[in-house]
Amino acid sequence: MGKSSKDKRDAYYRLAKEQGWRARSAFKLLQLDEEFNLFEGVTRVVDLCAAPGSWSQVLSRVLIKGEKFGRSAWEDKERKDRLAVLKASVIKKSEQELQEPEGEVPEPLRPRENVKIVSIDLQPMSPLEGIITLQADITHPSTVPLLLKALDPESYDPSSTSAAHPVDLVISDGAPDVTGLHDLDIYVQSQLLWAALNLALCVLKPGGKFVAKIFRGKDVDLLFAQLKIVFERVRVAKPRSSRASSIEAFVVCEGFNPPKGFKASLDNPLGAAQKLPVDPEKPRERTKLYRRLREDGITELELGSDEEKEGEDVRWIAPFLACGDLSAYDADASYHLPKDRVSLDPVQPPTAPPYKRALEMRKKAGGAYGKTKGLI
Template sequence: MGKTSKDKRDVYYRLAKEEGWRARSAFKLLQIDDEFHIFEGVKNAVDLCAAPGSWSQVLTRKLRNKDDDSPTAKIVAVDLQAMAPLPGVIQIQGDITQLSTAEKIIQHFEGEKADLVVCDGAPDVTGLHDIDEYVQAQLLLAALNITTHVLKEGGVFVAKIFRGRDITLLYSQLRIFFPKVTVAKPTSSRNSSIEAFVVCQNYAPPSGYIPNMSNPLLDHQYCDWNEWEGPNRVIVPFLACGDLSAYDSDMSYPLDTEYKFRPPTQMPINPPYHEAVCIKKQDQLAKPAVDQLTKFESLELKE
């Protein structure tokens, strides 16, 4: 999350701070779930490109904080960089383009596969839209590739996508593996942003398909592309998620609104001032003012 004055006026940025989410993107996954109910019946979930961990926090709240006696879900978070620990989340610091990473995920699931795979990964944008869209498309294909190794049939795949003019091929590639693909735009995602999220349901790989990390997923051997006509061979429905009468993510809201306390989703992890507070309580960092006055009075008597 940014630190500019515009970000501080962003209502979702402030809500994330108040409720203890690590990033405002947590509301995007929550709003997607409100529309598609992607967490129903999920026992194993994978969060790709997980850092800083806001989506893993959502998975923890939705899948592990259950009041019934049903077993809680297993959650695996994967990212190249280290991430602060989360209770109930297994972290793998690895590359999603490596077969060993997929094997580690399945190993943590005790040989089973995942019911849900989510990916909120995005490249460091350059401002050149053509380049950013291409790099994001390749990142999504890498996430899709590892998903074919770890997702069970009938599972759900959710990933960030940049909607550009050449997005039709990417939709076609997703339709090879998922009969139902929808592009979702949560209300917490700024309208000025080209980002959206593909919600791919009912995973059904082509007959005879063998997952392979070296497979670029660009071949068309599993579909008859001549059956589609027109400039858009695959029409993917577009759906706005979230309450449209709620907050506008592109609008700046005043800071002097009445504050309402909300319990944090996660308590602070070993704050840096903790040790200083302990030292101060033990009277090792600063002496009481009474001792200081006694010292000055003794000096005056000596003089």
């Protein structure tokens, strides 16, 4: 696919290059922030599966540089839109009162204090100012001490399995190299999610947030039910920049509140086979789902709260939200390219892509498209 064609068929890919983001994924985090105000009061963050680093760039620009994106930029835009509507309305308000300041003075940047951001990926990541990057496997137990040490180098205690100074937010955009075999891809993705959750349990502070990519497979509601035991609110979100045709979505978990006595453990990590203990003192919000197939072939779902009966497998369904401004680009649509557009190279080419060796071999054999005689 040529550069122009990809720019046309993927507006977010083009925008990412134009706005200096290392990957189009930046827009997913920004649109999640628009809906959930993720960065409010946040100074300590862990970014899992972070390469090439567009989510870390968002963190760096919002927390370290104090720029306005996502929610706060959206609030600004709302204010300006309201002002424009008021100006155009017949209300005889003093014109001056509604006037924007002449030549609009840019708002000063508001960098936050004591920001700490640690980013982890299997792949090496090009450095980003103010961010600690670790090359490690998030599914490996040895990554936990690495992370704890990176978060608190001075007060790190090797015998501890939790952070001395816990973090406000853990984000994970982990994705395996997809094989196209749906069930296998969903399984590997869920292993990444459990690994991310286990790391989050070790480092999150009470009330903290966890945002992670999921693939919506058929048993995803079991995962929601487990997350609901450790977080006050669990929602699933689909940002506009994530293709509607993909099963990708994001769980947004707020209000970290594990059951009493619960301790994250490296020897016995949570996973699909290991369930969280339920806190008997914590009121549980359970929802019962009734499914009925009508004669015309339509499935009716009826949701209703119900008392849990002994031994009954009651599942909890997480609320689902689409996020991102409706006027934002549709990730599945092709757009005409602006006339003044210049085709740009990606901001950060992959440092060590899995196809690197194949490219080298192809180059050695005389290049692409039919010139690779020597390869076979």
